[in-house]
Amino acid sequence: MAPPSKPEKSAERKRGSGAQYVYNILRNEIIDLTLEPGRPIDEIQLSERLQMSRTPIREALVRLAGEGLVTTLPNRSTVVTNIDFLNLHPFFDAITLMYRVTTRLAADAHKASDLEVIRARQAEFAEAVMAQDALSMIATNREFHAAIAAAGRNHYYEALCLRLLDEGRRILRLYYSSFDDRLPREYVDEHEGLIAAIEARDIARADELASAHADQIVAQIRTMISRDTRHKIPL
Amino acid sequence: MAPPSKPEKSAERKRGSGAQYVYNILRNEIIDLTLEPGRPIDEIQLSERLQMSRTPIREALVRLAGEGLVTTLPNRSTVVTNIDFLNLHPFFDAITLMYRVTTRLAADAHKASDLEVIRARQAEFAEAVMAQDALSMIATNREFHAAIAAAGRNHYYEALCLRLLDEGRRILRLYYSSFDDRLPREYVDEHEGLIAAIEARDIARADELASAHADQIVAQIRTMISRDTRHKIPL
DNA sequence: CGCACAAATCGTGTCGACACAGAAAATACA
DNA sequence: TGTATTTTCTGTGTCGACACGATTTGTGCG
Numbered sequence A, B: 001m002a003p004p005s006k007p008e009k010s011a012e013r014k015r016g017s018g019a020q021y022v023y024n025i026l027r028n029e030i031i032d033l034t035l036e037p038g039r040p041i042d043e044i045q046l047s048e049r050l051q052m053s054r055t056p057i058r059e060a061l062v063r064l065a066g067e068g069l070v071t072t073l074p075n076r077s078t079v080v081t082n083i084d085f086l087n088l089h090p091f092f093d094a095i096t097l098m099y100r101v102t103t104r105l106a107a108d109a110h111k112a113s114d115l116e117v118i119r120a121r122q123a124e125f126a127e128a129v130m131a132q133d134a135l136s137m138i139a140t141n142r143e144f145h146a147a148i149a150a151a152g153r154n155h156y157y158e159a160l161c162l163r164l165l166d167e168g169r170r171i172l173r174l175y176y177s178s179f180d181d182r183l184p185r186e187y188v189d190e191h192e193g194l195i196a197a198i199e200a201r202d203i204a205r206a207d208e209l210a211s212a213h214a215d216q217i218v219a220q221i222r223t224m225i226s227r228d229t230r231h232k233i234p235l
Numbered sequence C: 001c002g003c004a005c006a007a008a009t010c011g012t013g014t015c016g017a018c019a020c021a022g023a024a025a026a027t028a029c030a
Numbered sequence D: 001t002g003t004a005t006t007t008t009c010t011g012t013g014t015c016g017a018c019a020c021g022a023t024t025t026g027t028g029c030g
Helices: A018-031 A043-049 A054-066 A085-109 A112-130 A134-152 A155-178 A186-199 A203-232 B018-031 B043-049 B054-066 B085-109 B112-130 B134-152 B155-178 B186-199 B203-232
Strands: A070-072 A078-080 B070-072 B078-080
Touching (some): A018 A054, A043 A054, A054 A070, A054 B054, A085 A155, A085 A203, A085 B155, A134 A186, A186 A203, B018 B054, B043 B054, B085 B155, B085 B186, B112 B134, B112 B186, B134 B186, B186 B203
């Protein structure tokens, strides 16, 4: 609940960076669930916390609304968008397809430099898993798949994939922090398999592995949700 | 070049609708190519034309930037995003996939009311083709596929599909207005086929027809572009 | 005691003004 | 005449203030 870092009383930041600054902070706090879903965001309160006028804050909120991370209630307030547990099916459907498509494209269109970046992300991911750091694992997993999407060189897919990964981070964050924190090392191996398929430019295998990877993640989330449901409705 | 409609000197509009109003106007003008790609958008000029302060105009621009319709050059100006003819491949790839996925989902998940809407859009489309009105055809085609995407009930796919359809409108608009305006009636028949497959809940056929439909559109755009290229490089 | 209505409160939507960055114009110099 | 430097100018980024809508609180009447 405490402000993550007290911003300088004023200035220090360059002109034009204000909205971006607010955007980054809010985005991280929303994805990390520091700002819980459904919580109203008060522009004035924010402007006091971040030591700047409402204008750049409103700009950040408009951007976040465009990405669906906040919801604007006209003439009332803007709230952190709720995670809709009843409509998770479209999410699972879309992220599975995007995992497949981006991995296929990466296998087809990647350059050597792309693979370097992907390997670096994978190393960070593996490190997070080794350290049993769930939060870091969630974040690095996002970056890993983002790197694959970037290697595919299709901005449309990449943008949708990033959006889905961020939504996924919120969901994962919700469950990993409240339930078990055992981090399955299989994910590391699955990622290695993806990398190998991409490097070999084996599109069919990349597709297959990505599909299986997505299925496994979906299955795990489903398990966590059902566990959660049971927990929420005690006998 | 003339302002489409002189807005009331002031007021008349309800509170909270300002940014939305500007957004709609700009969006239409960008997609209709009334605002040519690359043209800088002057906030002050716009505020004078639309008789309102720069604040709601900036909000509209931020939203449009989020959708990629305008590009913000920091501390300089925002310009209408250029159509990148060299990178059309990702566009073709994505719209083909989205046509397929949304049509499949529509075949699977549509309700009776969805079909009514789709049929209504198809009627408007057919009317535009009959009237040989290229501009109207482009617009109604967009609405037709948007209705199919809506029937699929996956917001992620729907959002991407809408974005692609709008970009497609810009491209089509560019070529239909400068080259031949003969409107192929086959499109009407293809649309009918899509509707039939959706109604029959025949997912495989819906996929197949959507794929063929997309291929045909892509082929036609490609033809127009190659014609255009020849035109731009005379011997 | 409960309900309809009025007043106050809260927060957003919009406005006009100022400050700074970048580009264009003007000037100086070789 | 061409190039480097300064100045002007245009237009964005940010600010503080006001106005209106929605909610909440307070009040009067049944």
